[in-house]
Amino acid sequence: MSGDHTKALIGQLIIFNQILGELREDIREQVGCVCVGLYKCMHAACMCVCILYVKEMSLIRNTILECQVCGFHDPRSRCSPNPCFKGLSCMETFDYPGYRCSPCPEGMTGNGTHCQDIDECSIAQPCYSPGACINTVKGFSCELCPPGLWGPPLFGVGLEYANHHKQECADIDECIEVANACVPHSMCTNTIVSRNPFQICLLQCMYSVKSSQTRHRSLVTM
Incomplete structure (x- = not known):
């Protein structure tokens, strides 16, 4: 009889759990879900809200006890x-x-x-000559302007700064800046320097035609 009684009790529990499961689904459809203790209703399911983060607990369906006790599992x-x-x-x-x-x-x-470094030199090209840009761990710096040009140094950090600040190099008029740039009886002609550092020409000193002719006539007279 005890065996039959146990089987009957198990059968009743199974039916009871099925009823509870159906009731649970009906409640979820109406109010989302009903949770107790540290469990909170999230995404239509009871989740165990523990210290530091939310740990999802698997629901044991078709049983009276659906959730484990929410403990302080990872302090x-x-x-x-x-x-x-x-x-x-x-x-x-x-x-x-x-x-x-x-x-x-x-x-x-x-x-x-x-985190990794941003190469401002290759992306923004802030320097007058692309090859004169030095990428650093947190920024960039530009070398001095090429020979024959003058400009303030430039260095900074970040793409925004590099995009809005460009190195400017202006041509130096050596005929004005350099005293006695040419020998006597010659004409100094300043040239415009190219951006290519391998095509820089600083000075062109040329004898004037008038001066040469005068010197030639004086030699003939002598």
Whole structure:
């Protein structure tokens, strides 16, 4: 009789659980879901809200006990040790992976966990001569203007700065700046320097035609 009684009790429990399951689905359709304790209704299912992050608990369907007890399963901080790039701050969140890093430093790009340098030289080309741009860990710097040109030095950090600041090099008029640029009885002609540093011409000193003819006639007279 005990065996038959047990089977009958199990059968009643199965029917009872089926009724509870149907009732649960009806309640979910009306109000979303009904949760107790530390469980919260999220996406029409009871989820265990624990310290530091949300852990989804699998529902045991067709049974009286649907959820496990929500415990303090992982008291460790998601920001210890700091998973972010060196120097960045870490903030714990309820979203995966449980933390968020502050933005990468200026002049670098990445997700906060990993940051890499931005090559302002190749992207923005801020220097007068592309080959004179030096990319640094957090920025760029331009070499001095080519010979025959003058301009202030330029260096900075970030693409925005490099896009809005360009190195300017102006031609130097050596005929004015350089004293005695040419020998006596000659004419100094300033040339416009090319952007190509291999095509730079600083000075052209030419004897004037009048001066040459005068000197030639005086020699003939002598």
